[in-house]
Structures are given as structure tokens and as C-alpha cells.
């Protein structure tokens with residue numbers, strides 16, 4: 001059944017687990033996520049980005065998610081809009097039937113320009129008023145995703161600040177977070193702790209200086225009843241990078257957010273963990289390997305089946321590590 005983000009995260013807080021929120025763009029990702037949830041008895045958050053809506057079209061995405069609910073009626077599913085850039089964007093998703101929206105007022109409507117605190121409070125509060133009147137949850141964001149190594153937001157296309165960010169912008173302030181939640185009444189708060197979108201998060205394995213789990217603890221101490229969200233939380237598995245590069249890919253050395261650091265965050269109030277890049281890496285690695293081993297094969301179902309299997313195993317691993325398993 002379709003449920004709201006608030007319902008799911010309240011349960012997650014009560015029982016002390018986290019929920020991966022996987023981005024979905026196509027049938028294969030949707031199947032992988034649902035099969036993994038089915039096997040581990042996990043509740044599901046699937047989210048559609050602006051890029052996904054551009055790729056698949058909003059009606060196709062919507063029906064993909066509704067098809068998942070129909071095929072797996074015993075699994076609770078949150079249909080979430082990722083990184084909405086205005087209350088109007090959120091309104092359209094609510095009209096389409098999304099049970100949760102993100103109003104990301106940390107960046108302007110272009111998805112690139114950092115905004116003022118007052119602007120963020122204003123657009124987020126407006127989105128919350130509208131969404132709550134429809135029984136829809138809202139995730140806000142305070143602080144800008146960006147690398148504490150370089151000051152850059154990462155990923156070129158999609159959502160991310162343009163130009164260099166200051167250290168302060170990239171670490172959410174606990175006092176400001178308390179004021180923001182109080183003024184906007186968001187159901188969940190995305191915070192900045194040094195992660196960024198995409199595969200290029202860290203040039204070496206992160207340390208406390210580049211990935212601030214201690215900042216999560218400070219924020220959670222200040223607002224213990226607020227559900228925290230980690231964006232840019234792909235772990236960038238080294239084994240998938242090796243497979244991609246073994247079979248013709250060229251991905252330079254790079255590191256993601258270690259699963260054990262996410263698990264530490266979950267002990268301190270993190271309830272939603274956004275993952276997109278890891279599914280992309282697993283899918284591409286599995287397809288490259290299959291086609292290299294089976295050069296005469298041309299039926300897309302054959303190699304896409306490999307893609308589904310690889311993504312399903314990755315989803316199962318996250319559901320188990322985050323404690324989501326057994327909570328459907």
C-alpha cells in the first residue's frame with residue numbers, strides 16, 4: 001500500500017532503523033527494489049528526480065510505482081518526489097498522487113544557486129502548508145551538499161550548487177536546524193555533512209574531517225524528534241568499480257560513504273538514506289560483464305536481467321545493514 005513518508009519514518013524512529021530511499025528511473029530499478037524488499041520484508045521509499053521525470057516521463061514513473069504497489073500489496077511504499085525546486089513543482093507531484101515531496105529550498109529554482117535562509121524558510125513553509133492539507137509529507141533541506149575536500153557540489157547535471165561553497169555552507173548548523181524545523185514544520189530534514197551527489201565524493205576514503213558523522217550527532221541532540229535525511233549516500237562499492245573497469249569502463253579512483261558510517265548515522269537520528277549512484281554502478285557493471293562474456297547476445301532482456309539481479313543484491317545488502325529488513 002502507498003503510505004506517507006511521515007508514517008514510515010515515525011515507525012523507523014520508534015524501532016531505531018533507517019530506510020534507503022532509492023531513485024527510480026526505469027522498470028529494472030523498480031523491480032530490483034521491490035524484489036529486494038519482498039525478500040527482506042522491508043518497507044520501501046522510491047523517489048523520482050527531475051532527471052527521472054525528464055527521462056521516463058511523469059506518467060510512466062507514476063504508473064511504474066503504482067504497478068509495484070499492485071504486484072506487492074503487502075509492502076508499504078512511499079512515493080517520493082526528490083529535490084523539488086519550488087512549491088509549484090511539489091504541487092504538481094501532489095496532484096499526480098505522490099505521498100511525499102522534497103522541497104529543496106537550499107538551492108534556487110535553477111537547482112544550482114545557493115539561497116538565503118529566509119528564502120528557504122519561506123518556500124519550505126509554503127510547500128508544507130499545501131502538502132499537509134493533502135496528507136502529503138515534506139522533506140526540507142538545510143545546508144548545501146558539497147565536498148569538504150574541494151568545496152564543489154559534485155555531479156554536473158542534476159541538482160547541485162554551481163561554484164565553490166564555503167565550509168560553513170556544507171555543514172548544517174544545529175541551532176539553525178532547530179529554528180528551521182520549528183518555522184517550517186517539515187516532516188524530515190536533509191542535512192549537509194560533507195557528502196555530495198554522484199560517484200565522485202571523496203578522493204580517498206573519508207575521515208572525520210571530510211565526512212562529519214559528529215555533526216549528525218550534534219543536530220540530533222538539538223532536535224531529537226526530527227527525522228534526519230542523508231543525501232549523496234551511495235557507498236560507491238570498489239568491487240563494482242573494478243568490474244566496470246575490467247570490462248571496458250574508465251572510472252577513476254573514487255570513494256563513497258562507507259555503509260558503517262551510515263549505520264552510525266542511523267544510531268543518531270538518520271531515518272532516510274538517499275541512494276542513486278550505487279544502483280547505476282551495479283547496473284552498468286553487470287551489463288558490461290554480461291556483454292563481454294556473451295558477445296553474440298543481443299536480447300535486452302538477457303542483459304537487463306543481469307542488471308536487475310545486481311541491483312537487487314545491492315538493495316538487499318542496504319535493507320539488511322540499515323535494519324530496514326523485517327519491518328514491512
Ligand code: G3H
Nearest residue numbers: 049051052158159197276
Ligand atoms: O539528486 C540526485 C539524484 O542522484 C538524481 O540524479 O537528476 O540525474 O536523476 P538525476
Ligand code: 13P
Nearest residue numbers: 198232233234274276277
Ligand atoms: P548518490 O548520488 O550518492 O546516490 O545520492 C543520491 C541522492 O542524494 C538523491 O537525492
Ligand code: NA
Nearest residue numbers: 081082083102
Ligand atoms: Na529527497
Ligand code: ZN
Nearest residue numbers: 197231232274
Ligand atoms: Zn539528493
